[in-house]
Amino acid sequence: MLASLKFVEKFISLPKVTKNININGIPTAISSYDIEKINPLLTRQGFEVDSVIKKGEGLETVVVGRIEKTEPHPNASKLQICQVNVGNNIINQIICGAKNARQGLYVAVALPSTKLPNNLEIKSSKIRDIESNGMLCSREELGLPIKADTDGDGIWEIEEDSQGGVSSSVLIHQLGKPIFEVLGISDTILELSVTPNRPDMLCHEGVSKELKAAFTYANIPFKLNEDNSYSNKISITEEKIKNDAINHSSVNCAGISFSAENHLGTPAFFMLIDSTQVKPSPAWLRILLENLGQNSINNIVDASNYILLAHGQPSHAFDLEKLSSQDPKSKKLILRKAKQGEKFTGLDGKERELNDTDEIISDIEGTQGLLGVLGGEHSKVTETTKKIVVEFANPNPVSVRRSSRRHARQTDASFMFEKGIDASARYQAAAEYLGLISSEQSIKPIYCGTVHSQNLNKKPEIKTEFPKIEIEFNSLAQEKILGAHIIDFDKQLNILKSLGFELSSIASQAFKVTVPSWRSHDIVGEADLVEEFIRVVGIDNVPSTPMISPTNVSYDDPHYKYLEKISARCTSLGYNEVISLHFMRTDDYEKLGLKSILSLGEPVALLNPIIGDEPLLHNTLIPDLLRKVTRNLGYGTKSGQLFHSCRTFQNYDVSGKRVFVQNGESIGLQKEFNQKIEDNLEYHYSQGYAYSREKTQEGRPVETPRLAGVVFGNKTEKTWQNSSETNWSLHDIIAHVTDLVTSLGSEISVVKISDTIDNSTECKFHPFAKALHPGRRVGFYILDENNQSISLGWAGELHPKTMRNYDIDVSCFVFEINIAVLIRSLSKPKNVKRRVAITQRFPTISRDFAFLIDDSVTAKELNEVVIKSLEPLIINETPALIQAVNIFDIYKGKNIAENKKSVAFHISLEPTERTFNDKDIQKITNTVIKAVTSELRGELRG
Incomplete structure (x- = not known):
């Protein structure tokens, strides 16, 4: 928010400081705003001053002058010798090359010792042997916007410049005085950081209200400038307009009947004015707009901008006679949804294609304005305009924001509507608008009347009742909320009064506080009132108090506890969490080797991406993790574990309807997005959520919570304890994912995946398989609530090509799982096995065996044979629990035949009914030997 202190002073006087400047050898007092007092107060109350711009600072020695005489330079045909009156009967001889320098012209004279904005320092010097004492300046040289029609061929012609607007009868008495002061250009502009909950601070009246409270508490003298309203200069009152x-x-306006239809349910009214004189705005208004970075258009348009900047009330004027209609004596404006593909040319001259979610104002032929965002070229106010219709609508902030972002056009009006306007002040804004244009016209415009818009049932679509928020506030609120006594209760009430709150006593030390309309967006309870007075006092006066009572966390998101639990488990497995923005690049799909940009579901494209080369909302977390691996490697970290738990997005709602029809058009992806979407497994839109507090989730992009992890480099490094480093393996990643899923009480199955579709039951297709090493990639499957096996995620080692694309030169394993699918599986009824821990009553027996067996026999086969052989024995003869069957040695080499190996394993059993004797132990030993020798052709060693 840019705040002009000169503008703020229309509402409240501000403290000033004075400094003396030497002009033509005479000390001259120059006053300016005391920002050393103002800025700390605004910052303390929550509005940081990001920068300060002082218009005219350092240019006090640029003064008003008049050329008394000119003559050609004897040594240069393009130069003139000008005798310039710079005040106090002082004539400075100045050499000038501007073609428009002539006798009698009032000019801006930079006296010697002046330093211009382009860092040119003016000194007395000789130009082609002729002495020159100063410089005649153009607007550009003084850092002012260039105006071709007023700058002429060179120097600034002050009297003729419509920006100055000061006649010669006035200028003759201002010779030698600082030109920025004479023309009213001097100003101090503050760039304020305004929090989203304070839209009332997006106008100068709002800033004045905050300063009023600040000055009152700080005992800084001030006075309210009551005579700042233009509506009190006309007979048409706010009540009349309402x-x-x-x-x-x-309403009939000079023979033209006007009405308005409303198909949007948006409150709106229209004021009609006849006999307007469209002309350049007065100097003070144009200077004000220019200082705040706006262009002056004409008095009608500038009046709208003034009301917006002054009071935060947007409006828009249409040329009534330019509106299309079947009958030229009957005109109509319609608030409606745009038609898909409808064209609209805005005031910026750009043609836009609308879609059916845009809200517009139209006549019977086409769009005349994008509601709350931008007016139309066709019906704009020009010099020929005589009759205008001024629109005061309250469009839906969400609709305004969507249209503004979609069409890449954010205006001051759209920004105000997005944040929230004071709807109760719309009628006063209309009166102010009428008063402003009336006060600046020699022939007073004629007020024709004001009309409401009608809905489809012919009922008024207008808002006239504005309920007041009332809060009970007592002297105990301070201690209860802040935990300390900061200021007395009467001082609290005085601060609230100074901020515009109305107070009425309801009991001893208790008041009913009525919230002012401009604060109805953010003041709802007692704690907010405490915050109000503590802002003014200063939050640094609140003592630090430790919390001594336990608190219970209440999750707004019911899924949050699962996300927290699985993230904590990930951390316990050695992973470090990363936090990133939700964006990805358009070439990430190509780098991963995926079949198309739609392989993982259609992403949402951003119209105005924060990061230029990341215009998509991510639908997978992998690319961002891989870039972080690359960055770690670049900083010398050669191994590590990272994970990211985050939402991903798709351009489909939960019912399978595309949300943004023009998605990706601005970055050339519309053609790709229009392709048919393949089966996306856990990336399909049906496997996500649409997070929303609204009653319906239709029309909102699916947001799917995912968890992704990456391990890179070595699992353990070579140290004095380890003779060599240990590498990560696919089994490590499978174990991690299994552990994560088990921690939430679910189970998964692991299946090989492929990047081609076939009918194999042992290998399933997955779009991400293309990015992984062909022999080291798996998919994870889980049973849903219908006991159907669905894809949960995948894991694998990166393909060498993928690693090259991301500049990764060490081994790298990745995984990604869909948390939404996992959480849904938790609601499925499970067969829970009850396990009862019994204290061991009998001593465990254990035996070691060593067999020579075929090299092809696996550990799994050996384990199954041993356990299967013992089961009948321990059930019928020697009741026991098998505690372990562990292989502890495998040997191949000297004295071992080819295709054979020596395997040593250990078994342990826990008796359940009696202590085993030697006979029982021998039965167990014989059973194991017999099973291994007969079924695996093993040979007992030793």
């Missing part, structure tokens, strides 16, 4: 808006559905 009554007309309530009672009239049509």
Whole structure:
């Protein structure tokens, strides 16, 4: 928010400081705003001053002058010798090369010792042997916007410049005085950081209200400038406009009947004015807009901008006679949804294609304005305009924001509507608008009347009742909320009064506080009132108090506890969590080797991406993790474990309807997005959520919580304890994912995956398989609530090509799982096995065996044979629990035949009914030997 202190002073006087400047050898007092007092107060109350711009600072020695005489330079045909009156009967001889320098011209003179904005320092010097004492300046040289029609061929012609607007009869008495002061250009502009909950601070009246409270508490003298309203200069009052808006559905304006239809349910009224004189705005208004970075258009348009900057009330004026209609004596504006593909040319001259979610104002032929965002070229106010219709609508902030972002056009009006306007002040804004244009015209415009818009049932679509928020506030609130006594209760009440709150006593030390309309967006309870006075006092006066009572966390998101638990488990497995923005690049799909950009579901494209080369909302977390691996490697970290738990997004709602029809058009991806989407397994939109507090999730992009992890480099490094480093393996990643899923009480199955579709039951297709090493990639499957096996995620080692694409030169394993699928599986009824721990009563027996067996026999086969052989024995003869069957040695080499190996394993059993004797132990030993020798052709060693 840019705040002009000169503008703020229209509402409240501000403290000033004075400094003396030497002009033509005479000390001259120059006053400026005391920002050393103002800025700390605004910052303390929550509005940081990001920068300060002082218009005219350092240019006090640029003064008003008049050329008394000119003559050609004897040594240069393109130069003139000008005798310039710079005040106090002082004539400076100045050499000038501007073609428009002439006798009698009032000019801006930079006296010697002046340093211009382009760092040129003016000194007395000789130009082609002729002495020159100063410089005649153009607007550009003084850092002012260039105006071709007023700058002429060179120097600034002050009297003729419509920006100055000061006649010669005035300028003759201002010779030698600082030109920025004479023309009213001097100003101090503050760039304020305004929090989203304070839209009232996006206008100068709002800033003045905050400063009023600050000055009151800080005992800084000030006075309110009551005579700042233009509406008190005309007979048309706010109440008159409001009554007309309530009672009239049509009005006759100089022979033209006007009405308005409303198909949007948006409150709106329209004021009609005849006999307008469209001309350049007065100097003070143009200078004000220019200082705040805006262009002056004409007095009608500038009046709208003034009301917006002054009071935070947007409006838009249409040329009534330019509106299309079947009958030229009957005009109509319609608030409606745009038609898909409808064209609209805005005031910026750009043609836009609308879609059916845009809200517009139209006549019977086409769009005349993008509601709350931008007016139309066709019906704009020009010099020929005589009759205008001024729109005061309250569009839906969400609709305004969507249209503004979609069409890449954010205006001051759209920004105000997005944040929230004070709807109760709309009628006063209309009166102010009428008063402003009336006060600046020699022939007073004629107020024709005001009409409401009508809905499809012919009922008024207008808002006239504004309920007040009332809060009970007592002297105990401070201690209860802040935990300390900061200021007395009467001082609290005085601060609230100074901020515009109304107070009425309801009991001893208790008041009913009525919230002002401009604060109805963020003040709802007692704690907010405490925050109000503590902002003014200073939050640094609140003592630090430790919390001594236990607190219970209440999760807004019911899934949050699962996300927290699985993230904590990930951390316990050695992973470090990363936090990133939700964006990805368009070439990430190509780098991963995926079949198409739609392989993982259609991403959402951003119209105005924060990061230029990342225009998509991510639908997978892998690319961002891989870039972080690359960055770690670049910083010398050659191994590590990273994970990211985050939402991903798709351009489909939960019912399978595309949300943004023009998605990706601005970055050339519309053609790709229009392709048919393949089966996306856990990346399909049906496997996510649409997080929303609204009643329906239709029309909102699916947001799917995912967990992704990456391990890179070595699992353990070579140290004095380890003779060599240990590498990560696919089995490590499978174990990690299994552990994560088990920690939430679910189970998964592991299946090989492929990047081609076939009918094999042992290998399933997955789009991400293309990015992984062909022999080291698996998919994870889980049973859903219907006992159907669905894809949960995948894991694998990166393909060498993928690693090259991301500049990774060490071994790298990755995984990604869909948390939404996992959480859904938790609701499925499970067969829970009850396990009872019994204290061991009998001593465990254990035996070691060593067999010579075929090299092809696996550990799994050996384990199964041993356990299967013992089961009948321990059930019928020697009741026991098998505690372990562990292989502890495998040997191949000297004295071992080819295709054979020596395997030593250990078994242990826990008796359950009696202590085993030697006979029992021998039965167990014989059973194991017999099973291994007969079924695996093993030979007992030793």
